[in-house]
Structures are given as structure tokens and as C-alpha cells.
Amino acid sequence: MAKSVNDLHPMLREAQAKTMLVFEVFLRVQPENKLPVHSKDGIPKPDNCMGYAAVWDKLVAEDMVQGQTAIYLNAAAEDAGLDWRELAQVFIENYREPASKAEAIKASAGARLYLADMKRRGFRPATPLTPDGLPVPAWQVAYAAVHESLRQGAKAKVKTPAMAEAV
Amino acid sequence: MSCETHRQKAFAALGQSNAATLEAIYQAAATLPTLPATASPKLSLASLKDSVKTLRARPVKPSLWRDVDERWQNRVVAKGMPLDEHGAAMYLRDYGKGLGVEKACALATKAEKRGAMRFAAAMWVKAYEIQNKVSGGLPILIKDAFITEFGKPESDEAMLNRLKDATKDIREKRREERAAEREETESAQAAANRNVLPSSLNNLPPLSPTILPTSARAKFLTDATWWGQLPLSGEARRVRVDGKTDSGDMPAEIAARLKAAQKSCGAYAVEGAISDGRFVIARALAIEGRDLASATERARIEAAERIVKEVGHESVALVETARTASQKVMLTKQSGEQLWFQAACAYNAPNCYIQTKGEK
Numbered sequence: 001m002a003k004s005v006n007d008l009h010p011m012l013r014e015a016q017a018k019t020m021l022v023f024e025v026f027l028r029v030q031p032e033n034k035l036p037v038h039s040k041d042g043i044p045k046p047d048n049c050m051g052y053a054a055v056w057d058k059l060v061a062e063d064m065v066q067g068q069t070a071i072y073l074n075a076a077a078e079d080a081g082l083d084w085r086e087l088a089q090v091f092i093e094n095y096r097e098p099a100s101k102a103e104a105i106k107a108s109a110g111a112r113l114y115l116a117d118m119k120r121r122g123f124r125p126a127t128p129l130t131p132d133g134l135p136v137p138a139w140q141v142a143y144a145a146v147h148e149s150l151r152q153g154a155k156a157k158v159k160t161p162a163m164a165e166a167v
Numbered sequence: 168m169s170c171e172t173h174r175q176k177a178f179a180a181l182g183q184s185n186a187a188t189l190e191a192i193y194q195a196a197a198t199l200p201t202l203p204a205t206a207s208p209k210l211s212l213a214s215l216k217d218s219v220k221t222l223r224a225r226p227v228k229p230s231l232w233r234d235v236d237e238r239w240q241n242r243v244v245a246k247g248m249p250l251d252e253h254g255a256a257m258y259l260r261d262y263g264k265g266l267g268v269e270k271a272c273a274l275a276t277k278a279e280k281r282g283a284m285r286f287a288a289a290m291w292v293k294a295y296e297i298q299n300k301v302s303g304g305l306p307i308l309i310k311d312a313f314i315t316e317f318g319k320p321e322s323d324e325a326m327l328n329r330l331k332d333a334t335k336d337i338r339e340k341r342r343e344e345r346a347a348e349r350e351e352t353e354s355a356q357a358a359a360n361r362n363v364l365p366s367s368l369n370n371l372p373p374l375s376p377t378i379l380p381t382s383a384r385a386k387f388l389t390d391a392t393w394w395g396q397l398p399l400s401g402e403a404r405r406v407r408v409d410g411k412t413d414s415g416d417m418p419a420e421i422a423a424r425l426k427a428a429q430k431s432c433g434a435y436a437v438e439g440a441i442s443d444g445r446f447v448i449a450r451a452l453a454i455e456g457r458d459l460a461s462a463t464e465r466a467r468i469e470a471a472e473r474i475v476k477e478v479g480h481e482s483v484a485l486v487e488t489a490r491t492a493s494q495k496v497m498l499t500k501q502s503g504e505q506l507w508f509q510a511a512c513a514y515n516a517p518n519c520y521i522q523t524k525g526e527k
Contacts, residue, residue: 011200026173029180036173044170051197058192062185069181 005138006097015053016043017095017142021088022052023126024071025059035126041136042128060085072123073146080153087146094145097138108134110144117147212309218298219291219317227273235273238262239281250281252314255289268298280333282326285318357456361433364409365458368436373403376506376520384523387507388495394464395489395498398506398522399440399449406446409434421446421482428477435474439486448475449486452514460514467514 005013020043023035037044044052059065065084066074073091077084098104111134118125125143127135134140174193178186227235242262248254258274259266275290292310295301304310321329387393406417408429417425418441425446429435433455439448451470453459459467468488475485489498490510498505505523512519 025181026177030173030177034173034176036170036177038170047197047199048170050199051193051195054192054196055189058189064181064185 004097005095012046012049013095014092015046015049017092018056019044019049019052020095020126020139021071021073021091022056022059024073024123025065025069027124027126028069028071040128042126060088072118072121075121075123076117076146076150077153080150081157082149082153087149090149091142091146095138095142098141103141104137107137107140107144110147111135111140114143114147117150212312215292215295215305215309215313218295219313222268222272222291222294222298223276225269225272227276228269231269231273235270235277238274239277243286249286250278250283251285252289252318254283255286255293259289259293263293266293266297268294271297280329282321282329284320285314288314288317291317360456362409362429363456364407364412364434364436364453365456367458367460368405368407368453371452371460372515374438374515374520376508376522377518378522378524381524383521384499384505384507387521388492388499391492392509392511393507394468394510395495396449396486396506396508397498397501398504399438399442399447399486401440401442403438403440403449405436405438405452407434407436408432409436417441417446418444418482424478424480424483428474431477432474435470437471437474445482445484447484447486450514462513463511464508464514464519465510 005016008016023037023042026035035042039045043049059069065071073084073087077087098107115125115129115133125135127139129135135143175186175190178189178193181189242248243250243254243258246257248257255278271290271294275287275294278284278287278290289310292305292313296304387395404415406425408425410426410429421441434453435451435455436453437448437451439446441447448471450464450467451459451474452467454470454474459470471485475483489495507521507523509516509519
């Protein structure tokens with residue numbers, strides 16, 4: 001990335017986030033796990049990102065992200081009683097640099113939990129990881145936001161049956 | 168293998184029927200459209216002022232300082248550029264290509280430090296333009312209004328403050344150096360004087376407490392600032408231990424023990440009396456070569472305690488001091504006279520040493 005994610009045009013930022021989701025689908029279907037990108041930051045050129053963003057929209061519209069092509073968001077959303085499309089939206093909307101040092105720390109913690117759960121379920125992130133096992137800060141914020149949604153969903157799911165019994 | 172092949176393989180893995188559709192969608196969308204402009208900051212004098220305030224607050228990297236100092240000297244000063252907005256325009260025309268926000272800010276700060284306020288104002292405008300990607304520059308009216316307002320010549324007071332700030336580090340460093348030097352001199356002086364008694368001791372008059380009737384002591388019993396002692400029994404004498412003064416008619420053993428304590432206590436002088444073959448000390452008048460006459464009675468008694476502890480032999484004892492109410496009551500129960508004094512008074516200070524007569 002030549003410049004900060006926050007400096008990118010919102011449309012391009014969204015396209016980059018969607019590209020990562022398409023790449024997660026690719027990681028599931030490509031036996032050799034080769035992604036169509038050669039840049040160090042793991043993000044294709046802006047025009048290619050626009051292409052992948054359109055592919056992602058098609059995959060979602062045609063309900064093609066399931067079964068063999070299911071990504072981590074499908075599995076995690078199901079357990080938390082959430083719609084995976086909402087989680088994907090959370091991921092796309094939160095792809096940005098942390099606003100403060102406190103948020104950066106919180107994001108790295110959330111991202112670690114997200115990646116640990118991902119690994120436990122046998123999925124791999126499409127974002128390149130640094131030697132400390134985390135992606136760059138902008139992806140950390142996105143992962144942490146999804147993790148928080150999953151946590152909230154799981155909490156609500158636990159509460160619901162008990163409340164129903166009480167009624 | 169190229170990116171394209173990987174992509175096509177991945178699309179194929181999603182199903183042969185989908186592969187072509189997805190590739191077509193990808194190809195159709197994989198062009199960078201003319202992105203609609205995001206809401207750009209409103210170009211106004213107010214937003215310019217706000218931005219400059221933020222930019223000024225940003226610290227300049229030390230490495231950038233060296234660069235900017237050099238450029239200021241070699242470009243602005245050496246080429247005789249005017250220190251106003253025209254000079255800034257000349258600088259930007261000649262060297263402004265590829266100028267970043269940080270360097271523009273550093274140049275503006277440098278100009279301000281040199282008192283070139285209009286040059287600085289023009290540089291702040293440039294920094295704002297670079298930061299907000301203002302193509303074609305700010306409207307001339309905004310620019311001029313800003314330069315007129317920000318580029319006012321410094322008042323004498325502002326200039327004085329600026330110069331004070333600029334030399335603050337140097338002044339603080341000098342002050343620290345002077346303090347360290349003074350401390351070193353004082354400690355060296357104290358070390359040199361450690362074994363020499365102050366000459367002021369020679370003229371110190373003997374302790375002369377005011378004598379009051381027994382009824383007067385009620386005040387001292389309740390007032391915590393007053394302490395009490397039994398007066399020295401026997402002839403009160405001052406003993407000077409500095410390795411030079413003769414111990415007079417002091418028993419040889421006691422004189423030797425007092426002298427031995429000089430090693431740890433330095434030159435000292437005490438007030439005491441020989442009683443039952445022991446030397447009983449009431450207070451110290453000097454220790455480690457320091458005069459204690461002007462110090463507090465508390466300090467004199469503590470110094471005496473230290474000396475007795477250093478001697479560490481029963482032949483040298485300390486007069487007990489009653490500090491608390493109960494100790495003072497015990498003191499009054501003893502026959503004879505009592506000496507009362509304020510814990511925080513100088514030696515022989517008027518009305519601070521009172522001797523009351525005993526009941527019997």
C-alpha cells in the first residue's frame with residue numbers, strides 16, 4: 001500500500017476489502033492455495049480490486065458463498081446465530097486504520113482472537129501476516145470488528161433460551 | 168504462473184458454468200473508474216487557520232531540522248531571498264517541486280524562529296495546500312488575508328519571548344552546571360572543614376536560662392514545643408574535640424574515648440559535666456565541623472545522641488530529654504530543678520530556656 005488506507009477513496013477501500021473476501025473463497029477452492037496477487041501487501045492493483053469487488057457482489061447475490069466455497073464468516077456466523085452477509089458488511093465497513101493508539105491495541109487483541117478461531121475451524125486468512133502473526137493495522141480493525149459482532153451474537157444467543165424459559 | 172492464470176483457475180474451481188460469467192464480470196469491472204470526489208474541506212480562512220494551528224502543533228523531526236537549517240542558509244540566506252511572501256514564492260518556484268507537508272511546516276517554523284513572519288505565513292499556506300491537495304492553490308483573497316493576519320511583524324514582547332524560548336535550553340543547562348559546581352564546592356569545603364571547629368564557638372556565651380518559680384512549669388507540660396531536661400549536676404563545661412584542643416582536667420579514659428569518636432563525627436564540641444565519674448552530655452554545639460549554635464535545640468540534642476552512640480561506652484552518657492507529656496510529668500516528679508527549652512530555638516535564645524525551681 002503506497003499510502004494510508006484512510007487516504008484511499010472510499011470506493012477503492014471497499015473494493016480492497018471485498019477483494020480479500022473473494023480471496024478467502026479462492027483459498028477454499030484452490031488446492032495449491034495460490035492467490036492471484038504478487039504484491040507484498042497482498043492487495044492487487046486498484047483496477048483489479050474493482051474487478052474482484054464486482055465478483056464478490058455476484059457471489060453474494062447468487063448465494064455462491066456456501067458449501068465448498070464457504071468461508072470462515074459462514075461457519076462463525078452460524079454458531080453465533082448471525083447472518084454471514086451482515087458480518088461481511090461489518091468487515092468491509094471497518095477496513096480502516098485505527099483512530100487512536102487505544103483502538104490499535106484493542107484491534108490487535110480482537111484480531112488475534114479472530115485469527116485463533118479461524119485457525120481452529122481450519123480456515124486461513126487471505127491477508128498476509130507479519131512475523132508477529134497479525135495482518136497490517138487496517139485489517140486488524142476489520143477482524144476485530146467482526147470478532148466483536150460474533151461475541152455479541154453469541155452472547156445474545158445464550159441469553160435467548162433462558163429468557164424464553166423464564167417467560 | 169501469472170495472476171491471470173491463478174484467477175482463472177480459481178474461477179474454474181467455483182464451477183465451470185460460473186467461471187465464464189465471473190471472468191466476464193471481472194473483466195468488465197476491472198478498470199479504475201473516475202472516482203467521484205469525496206467531500207473536500209471547505210476552503211475558507213477559518214479552515215486554513217484551524218489547519219495551521221494543527222500543523223504548528225506537530226513536532227518536527229530532528230533529522231528534518233538539520234536539513235531545513237541547511238536549506239535556509241544555502242538557499243534563503245545565500246541567495247538573498249526577501250523574508251516575506253515574495254521570498255517564499257521564490258523559494259517554492261525554485262525548490263518547491265515535490266515539497267512535502269512536513270518539510271513545508273519545518274520551513275515555516277524555521278522562518279518564524281528567524282522572525283520572518285510573512286515568509287512563514289506563506290509557507291503555512293503551502294503546507295495547507297499540500298495537505299488538502301488544493302489544486303491551483305488557495306484563492307488569492309484567502310491567502311492574502313491569512314498572510315496579513317499571521318505575518319504581522321512581531322511585537323517587542325513576542326520577540327523577547329521568542330528569544331527567551333530559543334535560549335531556554337542553554338540557560339537551563341548553565342543553571343544546572345552552576346548548581347552542580349556550587350554543590351561540589353560546598354561538599355569539598357565541608358569535607359575540608361570536617362575536622363576544624365568553627366571559630367564562632369570561641370565567643371559563644373554560656374547557657375543562661377531564665378529562672379522562674381515552680382508554678383510556671385504548667386505551661387511546659389502541655390505545650391509540645393517545649394522539652395525538658397534535668398540541669399547538669401556538677402560544673403558545666405564545654406569540651407572541644409578537634410585533635411588540637413587540650414582536654415584539660417578531663418579523666419584520661421574519657422578524653423581518649425571522646426577523641427576516638429572524632430573519626431566518625433568529625434570535629435565536635437559538647438556541653439556536659441563530670442558526674443559520678445562519667446561525662447554526661449546535655450547537647451552538642453558543633454559536629455563534623457558545623458556550628459550548631461544557630462541550629463535548633465532538637466538538632467543539638469540529636470547530634471549529642473549521635474556522639475554518645477559513637478563513643479559507645481558507659482563513661483560517656485546523655486542527659487535524658489523529656490519530649491512527651493508523660494516524660495515531662497516524670498521529670499517534674501524528680502527532686503531539684505528542671506530546665507525547659509523550646510525544641511526549635513537557637514542556642515541561648517532569649518526566653519527559650521527556662522529553669523524552674525524544684526518543689527522541695
